[in-house]
Every structure is written in C-alpha cells, then in structure tokens.
Amino acid sequence: MEVLVAQKAGFCYGVKRALSLAYEALKEGQEPLYSLGPLIHNPQVVKDLEGNGLKIIEDMSQIKKGALVIRSHGAPASVFTEAQNKKINILDATCPTVKKVQEYAEFLREEGYQVIIIGDKEHPEVKVIEEYAGKNSIVIRDKTEISQHIIQERIGVVAQTTQPGANFLSALSELLKIAKEIKVFNTLCTSTEARYKESVELARKVDVMLVIGGRASANTAHLTHLCRQEQPHTFQIEAADDIEIPWLDGKKTIGITAGASTPYWLIEDIREKLLSKFDGQ
Ligand code: SF4
Structure with a gap:
C-alpha cells in the first residue's frame, strides 16, 4: 500500500495564529482564559486546550472577569463592547x-x-x-x-x-x-484555494481519498465534496478509528488531505496506522 499526503494538508496560518495566542496566554496563566465556542474545529486540539485551562463558554453572560480569545472566524461587535464594559481583556485571533x-x-x-x-x-x-x-x-x-x-x-x-x-x-x-x-x-482565502486544488489533484491519482477534519468544519466539508467529485471513494474522518476496513479492500494507493484545523501530528498518526495496521488487509 502506498500512502500519499497532500503537502498543504493541515493547519492554515489563521488557525496557527489563534492557537499560538491561546497557548501563550495559557502558559502565562495570569488570568482565566475563555473562548466563545470551541477555538477551532478539531476535537483533539480543543480537548488539549481545555486540559491546559481554556474554558469554553456559550455566551458572554458566563464570563465575569479574565480574558477572552476571539476565534479566527471573528466575533460580533456586541462581544467586543460587552468585554470592554466588563473590563475583560481581548486576545483578538480573528484571521486577517x-x-x-x-x-x-x-x-x-x-x-x-x-x-x-x-x-x-x-x-x-x-x-x-x-x-x-x-x-x-x-x-x-x-x-x-x-x-x-x-x-x-x-x-x-x-x-x-x-x-x-x-x-x-x-x-x-x-x-x-x-x-x-x-x-x-x-x-x-488563498491558502484554502491552494489546499482544495492540491487535494483534488491528489484525489484523481489515488484509489481511496481520506479527508481528515472536524465534522463541524466548513472547509473540511467542502474539501470532502470536491475530492468526492474526482474520487467517489472519498471518506471524511476525524481519527484513525473512523477508518473502515472495507474502504481499503483491494486498494493500492491511499491519498490523505486535511482541513485547516487538523494538526500535523494527527495526519502523521493516521498515515502510520494505515501503513502498520491496514497494509496487507
Ligand atoms: S481565512 Fe480561514 S482558512 Fe484562511 S487562513 Fe484564515 S482562518 Fe485559515
């Protein structure tokens, strides 16, 4: 079995920036850090952030003091105003x-x-x-x-x-x-366009295409749709455990791409598991 990974798979610069702002603030640990909803669309990374102290809230009434990291998607003006009124520090990770x-x-x-x-x-x-x-x-x-x-x-x-x-x-x-x-x-977004283009080209060449990304991620859903137009055997997964053996039955070349919120370690983990666990099945 051959496994080919798209070079542009994984974190985009907007997601990298949001994560580095959040992890830096958590490391300094001077005040509780909140995000309105999950910071990125990847359950494993969100769990790690929570393990490091990030508190995920549903609305602004749940935060009395501390700091709020704005997601790369941005936030309504009302959130900035309310934070200012409550003297809550803002870490604005809205993607440029x-x-x-x-x-x-x-x-x-x-x-x-x-x-x-x-x-x-x-x-x-x-x-x-x-x-x-x-x-x-x-x-x-x-x-x-x-x-x-x-x-x-x-x-x-x-x-x-x-x-x-x-x-x-x-x-x-x-x-x-x-x-x-x-x-x-x-x-x-030019980085998203480049990822779509490269992934579609890869999907044309392989027998099965795996798209890694959170189920709530819009760019991953588009990526899956675009790859499936070229390769009907395209499957979206969040982790190696989601792979079903029949998908790979008799297939020689597997392509992997990933949405903008997918960490590189997860892509590598799935690539290794494909080669060690599924090769020869
Ligand atoms: S626009 Fe979205 S996908 Fe593009 S770099 Fe920014 S956060 Fe990432």
Missing part, C-alpha cells in the same frame, strides 16, 4: 483574511450597495460578516438562491473565505445578469 471581508462588507454598505454574501448562513464567520454588511444584506449559498430579496440595482459582493472558487464564480455570473452596477471583492 476574515477581518478583510468584514471591512469590505462595511465599506460596501457605507457606499450604499446591497451586500450579497456568498456562503453558509449558519457559519459563525458569515454571521459576523452579515452584521458589517447591514440589514438589507443577504446570504446565498450558491446561484440557485439568488432571489427576489435582491432589491437594489447596485450590489456589492463578498464571499465566505472558505468558499470554493467555482461556486463564487458561478454565483457572480448570475448576479451580473440582474445588477445594473456590481462591485466585487475577491475574499477567498
């Missing part, structure tokens, strides 16, 4: 790429455009962008959701950073048909 989307959305709103956000309405990153984009902004998942809610002829477009490029482009070409004036910011 995500911050740019917020700034563009705000700029478009101020310039009088109706802002269209291409992305997943339920994703925390998109919820924050919506806040900056204003009340008459709308979120569409893809071109099929372009609807009567577009009320203005001047529209401004941004995308959730982890959207696949093809989805962004096809939605844009439909929007061009209805807008009199359109202003577009390409807000796609």
Whole structure:
C-alpha cells in the first residue's frame, strides 16, 4: 500500500495564529482564559486546550472577569463592547483574511450597495460578516438562491473565505445578469484555494481519498465534496478509528488531505496506522 499526503494538508496560518495566542496566554496563566465556542474545529486540539485551562463558554453572560480569545472566524461587535464594559481583556485571533471581508462588507454598505454574501448562513464567520454588511444584506449559498430579496440595482459582493472558487464564480455570473452596477471583492482565502486544488489533484491519482477534519468544519466539508467529485471513494474522518476496513479492500494507493484545523501530528498518526495496521488487509 502506498500512502500519499497532500503537502498543504493541515493547519492554515489563521488557525496557527489563534492557537499560538491561546497557548501563550495559557502558559502565562495570569488570568482565566475563555473562548466563545470551541477555538477551532478539531476535537483533539480543543480537548488539549481545555486540559491546559481554556474554558469554553456559550455566551458572554458566563464570563465575569479574565480574558477572552476571539476565534479566527471573528466575533460580533456586541462581544467586543460587552468585554470592554466588563473590563475583560481581548486576545483578538480573528484571521486577517476574515477581518478583510468584514471591512469590505462595511465599506460596501457605507457606499450604499446591497451586500450579497456568498456562503453558509449558519457559519459563525458569515454571521459576523452579515452584521458589517447591514440589514438589507443577504446570504446565498450558491446561484440557485439568488432571489427576489435582491432589491437594489447596485450590489456589492463578498464571499465566505472558505468558499470554493467555482461556486463564487458561478454565483457572480448570475448576479451580473440582474445588477445594473456590481462591485466585487475577491475574499477567498488563498491558502484554502491552494489546499482544495492540491487535494483534488491528489484525489484523481489515488484509489481511496481520506479527508481528515472536524465534522463541524466548513472547509473540511467542502474539501470532502470536491475530492468526492474526482474520487467517489472519498471518506471524511476525524481519527484513525473512523477508518473502515472495507474502504481499503483491494486498494493500492491511499491519498490523505486535511482541513485547516487538523494538526500535523494527527495526519502523521493516521498515515502510520494505515501503513502498520491496514497494509496487507
Ligand atoms: S482558512 Fe484562511 S481565512 Fe480561514 S482562518 Fe485559515 S487562513 Fe484564515
């Protein structure tokens, strides 16, 4: 059995930055550190952070004092205001790429455009962008959701950073048909795009493709979808225990890629287990 690992698999710079801010603060240990929801979409890393003292809370009412680390997805303005009022220190780990989307959305709103956000309405990153984009902004998942809610002829477009490029482009070409004036910011994350591209190329070459990542991770879900279009034997896993023996039956080449919240040690662990436990089955 041959196991090929995508070179761009694993942590992106936004996740690395959030983790290093959190671990540094936990090491200093001067005050309790909180995060609103899991810091990243990886259960093993989240468990380790909790073991080192990070407290995960659901809402701001659960924090009275200490410090709050903002996730790479960003947080609504109300969180920053409440933290300031309560004198809670903020460690802002909002990814600079995500911050740019917020700034563009705000700029478009101020310039009088109706802002269209291409992305997943339920994703925390998109919820924050919506806040900056204003009340008459709308979120569409893809071109099929372009609807009567577009009320203005001047529209401004941004995308959730982890959207696949093809989805962004096809939605844009439909929007061009209805807008009199359109202003577009390409807000796609280049590191995610590079990961998608490399993983799809790998999926074409192998007999089975394994995509490692948390089940709640948007970029991992897109990665799995894109790889599956090229290789129907594509499976998303969180750990080596999720691998089912029949998936590998008679397969010679296994490809591995991973979402942006997956640590390198986990990728390596799965690669080693494939070679030691499953090879020859
Ligand atoms: S995937 Fe891209 S935009 Fe999202 S946190 Fe990582 S580097 Fe930032």
